[in-house]
């Protein structure tokens with residue numbers, strides 16, 4: 001069966017690392033069909049839309065999406081909205097998967113992607129002297145993210161750590177914790193435990209090899225997953241997936257568009273290639289996915305995007 005893959009390089013080094021990742025996928029000789037699509041700040045400047053309808057339509061018609069990075073301006077630009085946030089919302093990609101593998105560390109952080117402190121409910125009061133963000137946690141979103149984490153734990157080392165701060169955030173984290181333990185009851189094969197988020201941060205630094213699957217809410221997951229990526233080789237080796245209930249899932253390196261090195265041919269392509277490996281796993285090419293990931297992690301980046309990519313392809 002042929003799978004349709006949409007590739008969206010985006011801005012900056014996305015234009016360099018995504019073609020590299022596509023070259024690796026092509027070298028496998030699998031029945032994959034690639035379709036290029038546009039998104040990002042460059043697309044916005046050209047067409048007035050960072051995530052054109054044509055791109056959404058191509059994605060909707062695909063089995064999976066490989067996304068590079070987009071460069072967002074620091075200040076608000078009228079009409080510009082981050083395309084990756086747009087894709088997550090449009091396809092309801094509620095789970096952010098962040099595998100971290102390095103020197104005995106082998107964990108998967110499963111981060112809720114749609115609510116929490118990133119619900120976008122912010123306002124000011126008292127003439128701008130007070131700023132308030134609402135943290136929204138729902139049973140439905142908590143249930144589906146924990147179920148996703150449990151399913152992954154079953155395929156891995158069967159250990160699940162629920163991370164929260166229910167001792168302080170009694171309502172929001174309290175709800176997440178209650179739902180998480182209730183869902184985990186359906187998975188008797190799993191060893192389930194919990195950690196407060198601050199303790200989890202310390203343990204991740206002191207004993208990262210003790211973790212298998214971590215599930216947590218949006219902001220905590222954002223921070224902990226970057227911390228874990230920092231422990232495991234940094235941005236050059238950090239892939240991610242955005243997964244929902246249906247198709248397509250969107251895979252992207254954790255790093256951004258790296259404007260400081262864009263256009264020089266020196267970007268590390270391995271995070272993008274590892275993201276492509278996650279994509280393969282998602283469409284059930286598990287053996288090639290594992291092979292690409294193993295070889296990519298074992299191949300050093302020698303400072304040339306092309307040379308690193310060729311070295312990986314040679315070993316495949």
Ligand code: NAI
Pocket residue numbers: 013017068069070071072073084235236252254255256257258259260261266267268269271
């Ligand atoms: P960044 O990840 O683009 O770069 C941070 C530092 O790491 C830079 O010094 C960069 O040169 C280096 N770096 C990143 N990826 C690399 C790679 N593959 N190989 C070698 N070096 C690499 O983050 P930064 O600088 O904070 O943001 C730059 C732009 O990217 C901003 O416009 C930001 O909004 C956007 N961004 C987009 C993301 C996305 O599309 N999902 C995620 C993070 C940032």
Ligand code: MG
Pocket residue numbers: 222226
């Ligand atoms: Mg982040």
